[in-house]
Amino acid sequence: MTTPALSDVEFYIVDFDRTLVDTDKLNEVFIEVAEQYGAISREQIQKADADVKKTGDSFDTAGYVRDRLADEGRSDDWEKLEKQFIHESRSLNYLLPGATELLEWLASGGKRYGILTYGNPLWQRIKMTAAGFNHTRHIIMQQKHKGKLISGWQRSDGSFRLPEEMGGGSASRIVLIDDKAVSFDQFPPAPSVGYWVCDPAHELEAQKGEVPTNVTRHTDLTSLTDVL
Numbered sequence: 001m002t003t004p005a006l007s008d009v010e011f012y013i014v015d016f017d018r019t020l021v022d023t024d025k026l027n028e029v030f031i032e033v034a035e036q037y038g039a040i041s042r043e044q045i046q047k048a049d050a051d052v053k054k055t056g057d058s059f060d061t062a063g064y065v066r067d068r069l070a071d072e073g074r075s076d077d078w079e080k081l082e083k084q085f086i087h088e089s090r091s092l093n094y095l096l097p098g099a100t101e102l103l104e105w106l107a108s109g110g111k112r113y114g115i116l117t118y119g120n121p122l123w124q125r126i127k128m129t130a131a132g133f134n135h136t137r138h139i140i141m142q143q144k145h146k147g148k149l150i151s152g153w154q155r156s157d158g159s160f161r162l163p164e165e166m167g168g169g170s171a172s173r174i175v176l177i178d179d180k181a182v183s184f185d186q187f188p189p190a191p192s193v194g195y196w197v198c199d200p201a202h203e204l205e206a207q208k209g210e211v212p213t214n215v216t217r218h219t220d221l222t223s224l225t226d227v228l
């Protein structure tokens, strides 16, 4: 048996929201805690959330609540609220079906992987901590064009130079797993491949779109380890 050189292996990039975790559940629990602090009414946050979802952007729930508390001179309560949300989340499971199997498959096979997530850094960091991914390699992007970012890592010989946040080193190809079609815009061609994980029966406006030919669609993560 020979050990493949780093340049001969793939790197897996997994999206966070609605790919690995149930983002609606994270939002629900956060809103419940925020309500306990009198930081927000459910109506206020649901209206703001609906407005942003229409445009396909992630709503910065945490920033909204933090700013409201700051306006009321209650910045200390923000820290308490954040801690309580993370504490209450410890006993909850936010993972979507197949996520545990995917993560186990990546870990047991010694695969290199990281999370590439889009959204407000504060809210993304809090959600990742609440869901137990704060120690997983990750990049938080503030624009949604992941394919373009990944293409920027490609060298003229076709290999990829991975950023330090993803562990550095090289990869021969990238495997991207994401629920939004737009994430695959300008994604590198084969041998890199993409898996668009999105159930057509429950598709959100922000998830819809066209994907390149090296991207295949799956209803959820449960069947993914069979094809990876």
Ligand SMILES: [Mg+2]
Binding pocket: 015, 016, 017, 018, 019, 178, 179, 180
């Ligand atoms: Mg997502």
